[in-house]
Amino acid sequence: MKSSRLLLISVAVVTGAGAYIVMSGREPPPAPAPAPVAAPAPAIEMVEVLVAAAELPMGQSLKAPDLRWQPWPKAAAGDGFLQRSGAPTALEDTVGSIVRSPLLAGEPIRREKLIKANGSGFLSAILPSGMRAVAITIDARGANTAGGFILPNDRVDVLRTYRDEDSSRVGGGDVQVSDTILTNIRVLAVGQTVQERNGERVVTGDTATLELTPSQAEAVTLAQKVGQLSLALRSLADAGQTAQAVVEPQGEGGVTVVRYGVAKQMPRR
Numbered sequence: 001m002k003s004s005r006l007l008l009i010s011v012a013v014v015t016g017a018g019a020y021i022v023m024s025g026r027e028p029p030p031a032p033a034p035a036p037v038a039a040p041a042p043a044i045e046m047v048e049v050l051v052a053a054a055e056l057p058m059g060q061s062l063k064a065p066d067l068r069w070q071p072w073p074k075a076a077a078g079d080g081f082l083q084r085s086g087a088p089t090a091l092e093d094t095v096g097s098i099v100r101s102p103l104l105a106g107e108p109i110r111r112e113k114l115i116k117a118n119g120s121g122f123l124s125a126i127l128p129s130g131m132r133a134v135a136i137t138i139d140a141r142g143a144n145t146a147g148g149f150i151l152p153n154d155r156v157d158v159l160r161t162y163r164d165e166d167s168s169r170v171g172g173g174d175v176q177v178s179d180t181i182l183t184n185i186r187v188l189a190v191g192q193t194v195q196e197r198n199g200e201r202v203v204t205g206d207t208a209t210l211e212l213t214p215s216q217a218e219a220v221t222l223a224q225k226v227g228q229l230s231l232a233l234r235s236l237a238d239a240g241q242t243a244q245a246v247v248e249p250q251g252e253g254g255v256t257v258v259r260y261g262v263a264k265q266m267p268r269r
Contacts, residue, residue, distance in 0.1 A: 048084035056103040135207040155234040158182035162227030186211040
């Protein structure tokens with residue numbers, strides 16, 4: 001073997017050994033940092049509340065299949081909810097109650113939306129204490145009830161149309177007069193219908209049942225004897241306004257009007 005080739009091999013061996021020694025003395029590269037671990041979400045405390053198992057219309061008498069217990073976040077359970085922990089027999093106790101206002105499927109049951117009829121009829125069950133339900137005769141075609149578009153729970157004015165005897169005698173003709181005797185009155189039922197069903201927008205019947213105070217009931221009963229009554233539909237925005245009502249006729253002297261609880265004598269028209 002030539003001496004030059006031996007020299008090249010020796011230089012290569014020495015260079016490789018040096019490189020190995022240098023590399024072996026270095027520190028290894030740092031390991032990659034572990035990925036951050038997400039903290040587990042806090043557990044939500046749940047309670048069981050009584051809810052409607054299906055859509056329940058106003059006036060329905062509740063049966064056991066209409067109700068069910070459903071898990072509900074405790075923080076979102078209102079004070080009016082019926083919770084199983086505080087009222088374990090609420091489902092059984094609620095059976096037989098009457099729905100006072102419509103309930104959606106899955107909506108929590110509240111006591112104020114139910115009525116215990118105790119054997120009485122539905123209308124007497126939903127009638128507030130101290131109020132009276134009075135039925136007046138209406139035209140089944142809707143001629144004196146806003147074309148038949150008045151539904152239960154609407155608000156109406158009650159108008160009386162009658163013959164003015166004095167003006168008729170003086171004028172020698174038949175003078176008809178119309179005036180408003182009650183305002184912002186709630187309609188309880190039209191005919192035998194106490195609610196809107198299946199999206200039906202027109203309810204017809206021969207009577208309209210109104211929610212009245214005792215004095216208003218007297219005024220309507222008398223007005224129905226001496227003239228014809230008509231109903232004027234009011235805006236839904238008027239539902240919260242205080243009603244103004246004519247209490248009763250006072251002979252030739254006039255009528256007494258009660259406005260915001262204050263009685264005032266008014267002359268006859």
